Amino acid sequence: MREITVEDLPDIARGAAVLGTGGGGDPYIGRLLAQQAIRRHGPVPLVDPMDLPDDAVVIPTAVMGAPTVMLEKLPSGKELVTALRALETLIGKKATHTISIEAGGLNSVIPFATAAELGLPMVDADGMGRAFPELQMLMPTLGGISATPMALADERGNAISMNTLDNAWAERFARTATIEMGCSSAISLYVLTGRQTKEFMVHGTISLTQRIGVAIREAAAAHRDPVAATAEVLGGRRIFQGKLVDVRRGTEGGFARGEVRLDGLGDDLGAQLDISIQNENLVAIRDGQVLASVPDLICVLDTDTGEPVTTEMLRYGLRVSVVVAPCDPRWRSPEGLALTGPAYFGYDHEYVPV
């Protein structure tokens, strides 16, 4: 066990936004929120999942909604506690730990705010090893674990809790409630035992995000290539560098959806890369050929600084590099692909691992 302090958060948020593959929220906002809470309440213990007691009550907190909206409608932190408390009331148990459901600039860091506020330790793991747009897309779903009982809260004090038939229904009801809350909400769901956390969550995600964040920062400071440094930590590779020449992006059905086009630069001069987005980067297509797709990671980075570029930050003229990296191997199983593969998102190409 070690303690996460205010100084650790910038690297963690930066690295988390890389794993967020465009989604999972803005690292700047996530960092500010968590830093504020840790300044007020002190550092947060980070626990290795293997050190959890089997009967620990591990309750995730996160924000749900369109990242484009969260930039304008900042979470206050209060609604995270409201959601967690509503869920505790429903299950009649208190959380012993909190944890992140997905890697992302907000959703890796926000549970630190919850943890600091409530004096809980946080677990060094997450539910995806990346970010996905829908809340049934968690590793525990593959283990047959229910997303509900689940609670949502908004900044006004509205709280909704639910028990649903399955995790896809939880996504449907939570999405419409989130839209009604103004396209973003605080959520608490997937109550896990310590044992389930060990078995089903992706271990070490927070430490990995920190390593990525440090690698980018150090490479940029030493005038080494920060994109190459990121690809190395991820075990991935750069597939493109170019300039953003077209961004179409809208908020539809509570998601940020869009299409992005890059014109190649350097070795990629003359080529084009298209990326499709539903909160996260789903598919990368070079001159008509699919180079990578969900569930693998497609990360857009600023070519000069290596800083991750989230969906809501994409804009004309930006010089970016695209790094792809393999997802957690469990997503590549038939069940994993049914939940998060290209067919689920309506694409007709086969999944080809990067």
Added chain:
Amino acid sequence: MREITVEDLPDIARGAAVLGTGGGGDPYIGRLLAQQAIRRHGPVPLVDPMDLPDDAVVIPTAVMGAPTVMLEKLPSGKELVTALRALETLIGKKATHTISIEAGGLNSVIPFATAAELGLPMVDADGMGRAFPELQMLMPTLGGISATPMALADERGNAISMNTLDNAWAERFARTATIEMGCSSAISLYVLTGRQTKEFMVHGTISLTQRIGVAIREAAAAHRDPVAATAEVLGGRRIFQGKLVDVRRGTEGGFARGEVRLDGLGDDLGAQLDISIQNENLVAIRDGQVLASVPDLICVLDTDTGEPVTTEMLRYGLRVSVVVAPCDPRWRSPEGLALTGPAYFGYDHEYVPV
């Protein structure tokens, strides 16, 4: 206290559909559902609200949604119990009585099914003295009573509960959840003490619906005018008789909305009457002049039989008479009109009491 048996239900459902002013659900379906439950579990005690102990726990059950949809997606009764139980869990108390939130073919009768199923007595009262389309439009809202904690359930077993900032937010969240459930749901909300029931609910509504139902049946059997008989029991008057020549009706935002036009017959030959609908009949306009509007009652009856014609039953060629009647006087207060008057529904005419 008296007992309501299977034989009482046809008159109650018929009279309730008159007070439902087009909404509140289909009397045939409501009656079948309640008769089935009473046949299985025995008669239901009907309690005068003044006889309630002050600390009684009175929990309404109802169906929410578009009446047009409820005709095709029948409630099974099971989801009413699921909703009530979810609410009991949330408040940590058991219901001692159930009650109807509005008068209507379904919503006056459905609580008998809940009552029979759970062995609870039912209170002879309701929350509106008529039907209204939105769930904040209850007399207890005027008394500052919260609609939440509230629970919704569907026939699949999905259950949602909520605590909201105010009753308008409860309506918003419940409406979107109901839409997601397929445009109809079972709800349980407005937990009342016996004392609050006495103070804020409309007393004697079930007995009134039965008197209306009996008056229509007996007048029709004796070849007297059933429409005149209804107007007399309601303390209202017939404002039009005619033939339905146009019906525009759609399901929008979870409501049945529409416009209906009648061509006059008999004394009204040559005149036209237009009725606007949001689940319930909202406004009646004769040749451009408003004759009646919410919160007063606008009831459409079959001219020959006196049977109430609900929104979903309106069809070209039907010979109907329109009866208007005064609402509960509390709806005519400034607060009552703000909640249920023509301005709330977007009309720019003043409210003129019938």
